[in-house]
Amino acid sequence: MLSVLLDTLFDGISIGSVLLLAALGLAIVFGLMGVINMAHGELMMIGAYTMYLVQNSFGGLGGVWFESYIFLALPTAFLVAALGGLMLERWVIRYLYGRPLETLLATWGVSLILQQFVRSVNWAMVIGLVLWGALILTGRLLVWPRWGNLPWMSRVWVIAAGALAWGVGALAGERFGLALEEPWFGAEGVDVNAPDWLQGGIPLGDFQLPASRLFIISLTSICLLGLYLFLQKSPWGLRIRAVTQNRSMSACLGIPTGTVDALTFALGSGLAGVAGCAVSLLGSVDPNLGQEYIVNTFMVVVVGGVGNLVGSVVAAMTIGILQDLFSSGILPLLLGDKNPLTGFFNFFATDSMAKVIVFALIIIFLQVRPAGMFPQKGRSVDA
Amino acid sequence: MLQVASLDVYYGESHILRSVDLTVPPGQMVCLIGRNGVGKTTLLKTIMGLIHPRRGSITLKGESILSLSPDQRARQGIGYVPQGREIIPRLTVEENLLLGLEARPRGSRSTKIPPEIFELFPVLKTMLSRRGGDLSGGQQQQLAIGRALMGQPQLLVLDEPTEGIQPSIILEIEAAVRRIIESQGVSVLLVEQHLHFVRQADFYYAMQKGGIVASGLTQNLSQDVIQQFLAV
Ligand SMILES: Nc1ncnc2c1ncn2[C@@H]1O[C@H](COP(=O)(O)OP(=O)(O)OP(=O)(O)O)[C@@H](O)[C@H]1O
Ligand SMILES: [Mg+2]
Numbered sequence: 001m002l003s004v005l006l007d008t009l010f011d012g013i014s015i016g017s018v019l020l021l022a023a024l025g026l027a028i029v030f031g032l033m034g035v036i037n038m039a040h041g042e043l044m045m046i047g048a049y050t051m052y053l054v055q056n057s058f059g060g061l062g063g064v065w066f067e068s069y070i071f072l073a074l075p076t077a078f079l080v081a082a083l084g085g086l087m088l089e090r091w092v093i094r095y096l097y098g099r100p101l102e103t104l105l106a107t108w109g110v111s112l113i114l115q116q117f118v119r120s121v122n123w124a125m126v127i128g129l130v131l132w133g134a135l136i137l138t139g140r141l142l143v144w145p146r147w148g149n150l151p152w153m154s155r156v157w158v159i160a161a162g163a164l165a166w167g168v169g170a171l172a173g174e175r176f177g178l179a180l181e182e183p184w185f186g187a188e189g190v191d192v193n194a195p196d197w198l199q200g201g202i203p204l205g206d207f208q209l210p211a212s213r214l215f216i217i218s219l220t221s222i223c224l225l226g227l228y229l230f231l232q233k234s235p236w237g238l239r240i241r242a243v244t245q246n247r248s249m250s251a252c253l254g255i256p257t258g259t260v261d262a263l264t265f266a267l268g269s270g271l272a273g274v275a276g277c278a279v280s281l282l283g284s285v286d287p288n289l290g291q292e293y294i295v296n297t298f299m300v301v302v303v304g305g306v307g308n309l310v311g312s313v314v315a316a317m318t319i320g321i322l323q324d325l326f327s328s329g330i331l332p333l334l335l336g337d338k339n340p341l342t343g344f345f346n347f348f349a350t351d352s353m354a355k356v357i358v359f360a361l362i363i364i365f366l367q368v369r370p371a372g373m374f375p376q377k378g379r380s381v382d383a
Numbered sequence: 384m385l386q387v388a389s390l391d392v393y394y395g396e397s398h399i400l401r402s403v404d405l406t407v408p409p410g411q412m413v414c415l416i417g418r419n420g421v422g423k424t425t426l427l428k429t430i431m432g433l434i435h436p437r438r439g440s441i442t443l444k445g446e447s448i449l450s451l452s453p454d455q456r457a458r459q460g461i462g463y464v465p466q467g468r469e470i471i472p473r474l475t476v477e478e479n480l481l482l483g484l485e486a487r488p489r490g491s492r493s494t495k496i497p498p499e500i501f502e503l504f505p506v507l508k509t510m511l512s513r514r515g516g517d518l519s520g521g522q523q524q525q526l527a528i529g530r531a532l533m534g535q536p537q538l539l540v541l542d543e544p545t546e547g548i549q550p551s552i553i554l555e556i557e558a559a560v561r562r563i564i565e566s567q568g569v570s571v572l573l574v575e576q577h578l579h580f581v582r583q584a585d586f587y588y589a590m591q592k593g594g595i596v597a598s599g600l601t602q603n604l605s606q607d608v609i610q611q612f613l614a615v
Contacts, residue, residue: 238482242474246469246471248433249469249471250482251433251454251457252433252457252465253454253457253530253534254458254534255482256454
C-alpha cells in the first residue's frame with residue numbers, strides 16, 4: 001500500500017517537474033512584459049524535435065555517443081528555442097506591446113504556423129527559406145541603402161525574393177522528387193530513444209524509481225537553481241527584476257528595456273526548449289505536443305501567482321500530484337469498495353477526467369484566492 | 384546645458400504644454416514653479432522622453448535628444464528624480480542604488496557604492512538590505528536622489544523632492560542638493576512648492592495653464608509672483 005502511495009507521489013512530482021520547467025519561462029516573460037505567449041508550447045515542441053535530431057545524428061554513432069548525446073541535446077535545444085523566441089519577440093511581439101489581446105492572437109497564429117511547419121518541413125522548403133533569407137540579407141546590405149528615397153522598393157524586393165525562392169524550392173522538389181520532398185518528421189509522432197542509463201530504474205524497496213523521471217526531476221532542479229541565481233545575482237538579473245517592477249522608471253535610470261525584453265524572452269523560450277527535451281523522454285514527440293502542455297502550464301503560472309518563482313514551484317507540484325492522484329486510481333483503492341465516494345473517484349480515474357477535476361479545483365481555488373497562492377505582500381504592493 | 388524651445392505637448396487631444404521655452408545654464412540651478420496641475424511634471428517627463436511632444440525641440444549640450452529613448456537620455460547624463468519617487472519596491476536599497484550605475488558609460492562602471500552617497504544621506508547606509516518599498520517617504524526620497532547621483536549626471540532633474548516630507552528632512556535634502564551642485568558642478572532643474580527651497584535656485588520659471596508666464600533671477604522673485612504661483 002505504502003509503496004503504491006510513494007509511487008504515485010513520485011510520479012506526481014515528476015509530472016510537476018515537467019510542468020514547472022515549462023512554466024518557468026512563461027512565468028518570467030509574463031511577469032516582465034505582461035505578454036502571454038501562446039506559442040510557448042510550440043517552443044517546447046521545437047526543443048523536443050531538436051532532441052530527436054541530435055539523437056538521430058549523434059546517438060546514431062552508438063557507444064559513448066549514444067550514452068551521452070542528451071548532454072549535447074539539452075544546450076542545443078536551449079539555443080534553438082531561444083533563437084526561435086528571439087525572432088518571435090523581434091518580429092512580432094515587439095510591435096504589440098501594451099496590446100495583450102492582439103499579442104494573444106498573434107502568438108496563437110505563430111503557434112499554428114510552427115505546428116504546420118514541423119508537419120511539412122522538407123528539404124525543398126528549407127532550400128526555399130534559406131534562399132529567401134539570403135536574398136533579403138543581400139538586399140538589406142547591398143541594394144537597399146542605394147534606394148534611400150524609394151523605401152517601398154524594399155518591400156517589392158522582399159516579395160519578389162519570396163516568389164523566386166518559392167519557385168526555386170518547388171522546381172528543385174520537382175526535379176529531385178522524393179529526396180527533397182519527403183517531410184522530415186511528418187504528422188505522425190517520432191520517438192526519442194533514451195540512452196540505456198535512462199531506461200532502467202533504481203530499485204527502492206519493492207518498487208522501482210524510473211531513471212528517466214529522476215533525470216527530469218534533477219534537470220528541473222538544476223534549471224530552477226540556475227534561473228534563481230541568474231535573477232538574483234547577475235547584473236542582467238537585476239535589470240530584469242527592475243524592469244518587471246517598474247518599466248518606465250527603469251528606462252529613466254538608463255536600463256535598455258528593449259534589450260532586457262529580448263533577453264528575457266530568449267531565456268524563457270530556451271527554458272521551454274529544455275522542457276521539450278524532458279517531455280520527449282516521457283512519450284513520443286508529435287506536432288501537437290505543445291498544445292497538450294500549454295493549458296497546464298498557464299495554470300501553474302496563474303495558481304502560483306505572477307512573477308513568483310516559489311509560487312510556481314508549489315503550484316506545479318500540487319497540480320502534478322493531484323493530477324496523478326486522480327488519474328492513477330489510487331484513491332478508490334485506498335477508500336475500499338464500500339465507500340460511496342469510490343464510484344465517484346473511479347469515474348475520474350483516467351488522464352483526461354483527472355484534468356477535468358484538477359481544472360475544476362483550480363477554478364474553485366481562484367475564486368477564493370484570485371491573486372494566486374502567494375500574492376505580493378507588504379508596503380510595496382500599493383507603492 | 385539644457386534648452387527647451389517652443390514645446391507643445393498633448394495628452395490625446397488635450398493640449399497640456401503650450402509653447403514652452405526654458406533654459407538651464409551649466410552649473411546653475413533652475414526652479415520651475417506653478418500651482419497643481421499646470422503641467423510641470425508633464426514638462427519633466429517630456430524632457431526624460433516618457434512623453435513625446437508634438438512640436439518643439441529639446442537639446443542637451445547643444446545636441447537634439449528628441450529622437451532618443453529614456454534610457455539613452457539617461458546615459459547622456461540626465462539624472463531623474465520623479466514625483467512620487469518611483470523606488471523599485473521589491474529590490475533592496477542597495478540594489479536600487481546600484482541601478483543608478485546603469486546611466487554611466489559602459490566600462491567605467493564600478494559595482495561599489497561611492498562613500499559620497501552615504502555622506503549626503505547617512506540614513507541609507509543603515510538600510511542597505513531593506514526592501515526599497517518598505518522605506519518611509521522621506522527615506523525613499525533620499526534614496527531616489529542618491530540613486531540618480533550614482534549615474535554621475537550632468538543634469539539633475541528633480542520633481543517636487545520635498546512633497547509630503549517633514550521640515551527637518553526638507554532642510555537635509557536642500558543642503559544635499561546644494562552640496563551636489565557645489566562639489567560636482569551639476570546643473571539642476573527643480574520643480575518645487577516649498578519657498579525656502581525655491582530661493583536656493585539661481586533662476587525661476589513660473590508656469591500657468593501649460594505656458595511659462597514669468598521668469599527671472601530668483602533674487603528678484605517678488606511677493607506678487609510668490610502669491611500667485613506658490614501654494615504657500
Ligand atoms: N496620463 C495623463 N493623461 C491625461 N491627462 C493627464 C495625464 N497626466 C496628467 N494629465 C493632465 O495634465 C495636466 C498637467 O499635469 P501635471 O502632472 O504635469 O501637473 P503638475 O504641474 O505636475 O501638478 P502637481 O503640482 O499636482 O504635480 C493636468 O491637468 C492633468 O490632469
Ligand atoms: Mg507634478
